[in-house]
Amino acid sequence: MSRVYNFSAGPAVLPESVLKEAAAEMLEYKGTGMSVMEMSHRSKAYEEIIKTAEQDLRDLMNIPDNYKVLFLQGGASQQFAMIPMNLMKNKVADYIVTGQWAKKAYEEGKIYGKANCIASSADKTFSYIPDCSDLPISEDADYVYICENNTIYGTKFKTLPNTKGKTLVSDVSSCFLSEPVDVSKYGIIYGGVQKNIGPAGVVIVIIREDLITEDTLSGTPTMLKYKIHADNESLYNTPPAYGIYICGKVFKWLKEMGGLEKMKEHNEKKAAILYDFLDQSKMFKGTVVKEDRSLMNVPFVTGSDELDAKFIKEAKAAGFENLKGHRSVGGMRASIYNAMPIEGVKALVEFMGKFEAENSK
Amino acid sequence: MSRVYNFSAGPAVLPESVLKEAAAEMLEYKGTGMSVMEMSHRSKAYEEIIKTAEQDLRDLMNIPDNYKVLFLQGGASQQFAMIPMNLMKNKVADYIVTGQWAKKAYEEGKIYGKANCIASSADKTFSYIPDCSDLPISEDADYVYICENNTIYGTKFKTLPNTKGKTLVSDVSSCFLSEPVDVSKYGIIYGGVQKNIGPAGVVIVIIREDLITEDTLSGTPTMLKYKIHADNESLYNTPPAYGIYICGKVFKWLKEMGGLEKMKEHNEKKAAILYDFLDQSKMFKGTVVKEDRSLMNVPFVTGSDELDAKFIKEAKAAGFENLKGHRSVGGMRASIYNAMPIEGVKALVEFMGKFEAENSK
Numbered sequence A, B: 001m002s003r004v005y006n007f008s009a010g011p012a013v014l015p016e017s018v019l020k021e022a023a024a025e026m027l028e029y030k031g032t033g034m035s036v037m038e039m040s041h042r043s044k045a046y047e048e049i050i051k052t053a054e055q056d057l058r059d060l061m062n063i064p065d066n067y068k069v070l071f072l073q074g075g076a077s078q079q080f081a082m083i084p085m086n087l088m089k090n091k092v093a094d095y096i097v098t099g100q101w102a103k104k105a106y107e108e109g110k111i112y113g114k115a116n117c118i119a120s121s122a123d124k125t126f127s128y129i130p131d132c133s134d135l136p137i138s139e140d141a142d143y144v145y146i147c148e149n150n151t152i153y154g155t156k157f158k159t160l161p162n163t164k165g166k167t168l169v170s171d172v173s174s175c176f177l178s179e180p181v182d183v184s185k186y187g188i189i190y191g192g193v194q195k196n197i198g199p200a201g202v203v204i205v206i207i208r209e210d211l212i213t214e215d216t217l218s219g220t221p222t223m224l225k226y227k228i229h230a231d232n233e234s235l236y237n238t239p240p241a242y243g244i245y246i247c248g249k250v251f252k253w254l255k256e257m258g259g260l261e262k263m264k265e266h267n268e269k270k271a272a273i274l275y276d277f278l279d280q281s282k283m284f285k286g287t288v289v290k291e292d293r294s295l296m297n298v299p300f301v302t303g304s305d306e307l308d309a310k311f312i313k314e315a316k317a318a319g320f321e322n323l324k325g326h327r328s329v330g331g332m333r334a335s336i337y338n339a340m341p342i343e344g345v346k347a348l349v350e351f352m353g354k355f356e357a358e359n360s361k
């Protein structure tokens, strides 16, 4: 058995070099005589791991000093509640609904106050990003919420919405570290790590300091207060320590790869190979309007359910895993995150070409 | 460098055979061509991992069919809120405060209703377990809460409290799977896995089905509802998948070791070696009343801060790690969880004897 090309939308492919290092260090991490899994989170060795991870992330994303970096648990889904519980001072927030994850966040927001859907692309199965240049932002909105890359539908905000001065909160779970971002444009930028960064069980929250206050909604659990985690540098309680260690290795790998500018180039090149193929193919087509296409998640269809199923089956047999579209959408989806090598995309396109030739009359 | 004897209170020592397997499978798990870290949580391969882990835990603990097993995030600390949010129908709960973790749970309970401290051992620095045979249980208490093994202070409930028919909720973070328990005596039995079972980032909640209801406190986040996780078999959102996989390996290891009866014998033997030494030593002494001593966490002191510090330093140099007591207590603490080999305890006692001889006049 050897490694397959894994197009999973998350948990997803990780850099092979990172996995090799983790395997080599499993029984004894550096001079410590123990695995990172066995290490007290209050030890010097672990402190160095988490501090280095944070610093490398700060370097990669160029995070301004007035932002905290938090390594938390509960996944992106728990942020859907944590955000309103901490930020809804006026109990009003505006949501832009561009897919299932934005919708879930929006529904959760309603538990805590007046959550408004100020734009949506539900009318066309979330196959585009609405024009967000002049939206009816609420006078007293505590924040404007977006899901910046829509994992299921394969769309991406190429321009951030005009929030008319309101705090922007963005879920970047499926585009984290795939290209440079200007952190200063956000109040909160967060994501589960299990797509582009590491193993499931860690969510990274980058939050502007003025948004971290004691003044949370009444009934907010201690563990759901940003301030508790910020004041304790993500060590209020036992953190998901091993996951953070793997994230740290991926940050080092990204630095070695040349940083986020280089990753962007690399990701654009990879995505172009697949989109160019889809655009010339008579059998396969992408489902997203061109200008909103994600670099990370590429959904496509043949137009025939049987042909889709046949393709997925044969692709799997040929070593291309997890090409099935999300259960809510059908068709195919190739997630081509940072760690997917360009060879994987080239091989996929070659396979698709062969499949098309064999299955056309 | 070789592996040290790691007496950390958590995250803590894991079975070496488990770590070796994890290292060997890091790049390719069985026939899948990928790491478990890279695996979709909706894949057949992962479904088998999580289902097998659950079944093995059910076998080990003899969990009745009317209990659900949930693999969650947020650590034990998040349960401090999740328990009242889900169980406080009358908004009343009774807490037995036997240490810092019980106290934290009690304080968190106050956010959600009337939390009563019905017994405490704070008067003697939590060095004993109060008599719980006839406590003033509240008429309308939704549950009675205990921390069954007190990690910091080294005490353990040898008899469960008489709850007078009320639901018992127990934090077993630091004694999970260390000996057989009668699950049917509990409403909820839960713990973070990072002491006796696996890497930090997974909390296991074993909960009687009738306690899983839609009727949670208003404002309860979706992610903090037991029902959501129970209905979705711990796959409502992306679980801490790799951590669960390691827990599953530890369950297999426990089965190979002969199950919980055998672990209890083994743990009693290990603890006796250390306690017997402490009892005969003129320099070292245990801090807990004999009848309430934990099999897992053994705090001890010399009576002199300087001598304590010297001991910890020399022990570290000799390959005994993490013997420093909790920052809130001082002195020493040896955590001797399931995975600590008996050789480790013997070696420690030998070292303590040598230290005593060298440092006595």
Ligand SMILES: Cc1ncc(COP(=O)(O)O)c(C=O)c1O
Pocket: A010, A074, A075, A076, A077, A078, A101, A147, A149, A150, A151, A152, A171, A172, A173, A174, A192, B237, B238, B239
């Ligand atoms: C964009 C986005 N947000 C949120 C989530 C939910 O993440 P989690 O499973 O960590 O709660 C996902 C999961 O796929 C996602 O793709």
Ligand SMILES: Cc1ncc(COP(=O)(O)O)c(C=O)c1O
Pocket: A237, A238, A239, B010, B074, B075, B076, B077, B078, B101, B147, B149, B150, B151, B152, B171, B172, B173, B174, B192
């Ligand atoms: C008995 C007990 N309960 C709860 C906790 C808190 O666990 P966590 O750090 O997973 O929140 C600990 C941590 O050491 C503990 O020992």
Ligand SMILES: [Mg+2]
Pocket: A098, A099, A100, A101, A102, A149, A150, A151, A152, A153
């Ligand atoms: Mg989506």
Ligand SMILES: [Mg+2]
Pocket: A277, A278, A279, A280, A281, A282, A283, A284, A285, A286
């Ligand atoms: Mg086409």
Ligand SMILES: [Mg+2]
Pocket: B098, B099, B100, B101, B102, B149, B150, B151, B152, B153
């Ligand atoms: Mg304690």
Ligand SMILES: [Mg+2]
Pocket: B277, B278, B279, B280, B281, B282, B283, B284, B285, B286
């Ligand atoms: Mg003595």
